[in-house]
Amino acid sequence: MNPLTKIAQVTGLATTDSVIEHTMAAEQISLQRVDEAAAVPRPESVSKTWVENEYDQLEAEQGPLWAAAGIEASRPAELAAAGLMRAAEGADHLAAGHEQVVDAARDRYLTTTEALSPFRRRAHGGKALHVCAKGALVLGDAVGVTLLGINIGDYPVLAGLMSISAATAAVISGLIGSEIRVLRDTRRRQFDIGLLTDTQKRFMHLFSGTDKGAKVIKAVVGVSTAAGLLIASAIFAGRAELEGAMTGLIYGGIAAAVAAGSFLESYAYADEIADQIDNAEHAYEKELARHQRLAGAGTLRDQAKRLAEAESIVREHDQRGEAAMKRIRSLMYGILRRSPGVVGHGAASEPPIGRINRAGGPQ
Structure with a gap:
């Protein structure tokens, strides 16, 4: 089941919720002015309500649920990349091996130019x-x-x-x-x-x-x-x-x-010196062009695109899963906020460690 559909069933919210919707809801909330503010802390006898346990489980569900959805969505791209693996490995091996040829041609060109360019006519x-x-x-x-x-x-x-x-x-x-x-x-x-x-x-x-x-x-x-x-x-x-x-x-x-x-x-x-330099330059340019063809082989390009696509899909679902977890937790807090008569207005604050009362003993 799609994670958004699951959230919709649990919360009753539409799957197209957006920042605008949350903004409109927040604008409806107002804090009333009173002569004296008073808040009731959470009862110490109740550590956690059943509804909190329920929504904790719903929150924990979102991570694996969205991760599974990401794996499912990225499966076609991963299968396509796997099918290209052997051909891509061969192309990568050829391109890597040809780097030595390119380096040798470059060294020859640089050496020839350095040695003979003063005598070129x-x-x-x-x-x-x-x-x-x-x-x-x-x-x-x-x-x-x-x-x-x-x-x-x-x-x-x-x-x-x-x-x-x-x-x-x-x-x-x-x-x-x-x-x-x-x-x-x-x-x-x-x-x-x-x-x-x-x-x-x-x-x-x-x-x-x-x-x-x-x-x-x-x-x-x-x-x-x-x-x-x-x-x-x-x-x-x-x-x-x-x-x-x-x-x-x-x-x-x-x-x-x-x-x-x-x-x-x-x-x-006729200029034998110029011929030596031009031939070295031509050989280097030829090897560069060949290396670009090897490095830009279609199998390498297609595999890289498929892997990037799969990785992007997985990352997207991870982010959606994290957002869904936070959304579930916010819904739980909303339930608690609407039930102050049962769970109070918030968690009881803990006294600072080492605080001394007026009697001189630890509080």
């Missing part, structure tokens, strides 16, 4: 400009090759695909400029090992001033140069055959300029 945000420049070079070169393919009788689709391939090859041939810039910067950063800080010694290869792959880079430069020349020569030959040598020279020169422009852009963009 490329500004933040340069990557977007780099990508845009390469895309513009590929697009511009592809247009010229596509027109050439169409003019010599190729299908437009095939000519377009071939042009993209050729333009990409021309731009990639210019990427070797970044390797040459890295080699130059490495030699320029050559340091006495003893002058490096402890964090910088972790990146000693960036300050050694030597690169054992210089011969390989020279070979790659030769291949890249040959690729650019072959593409420019092919465009020159095709245009010269169809439209004359001057037109072939113009379009061939443009193709060669695309490869050269890609080389120069790569040379200007």
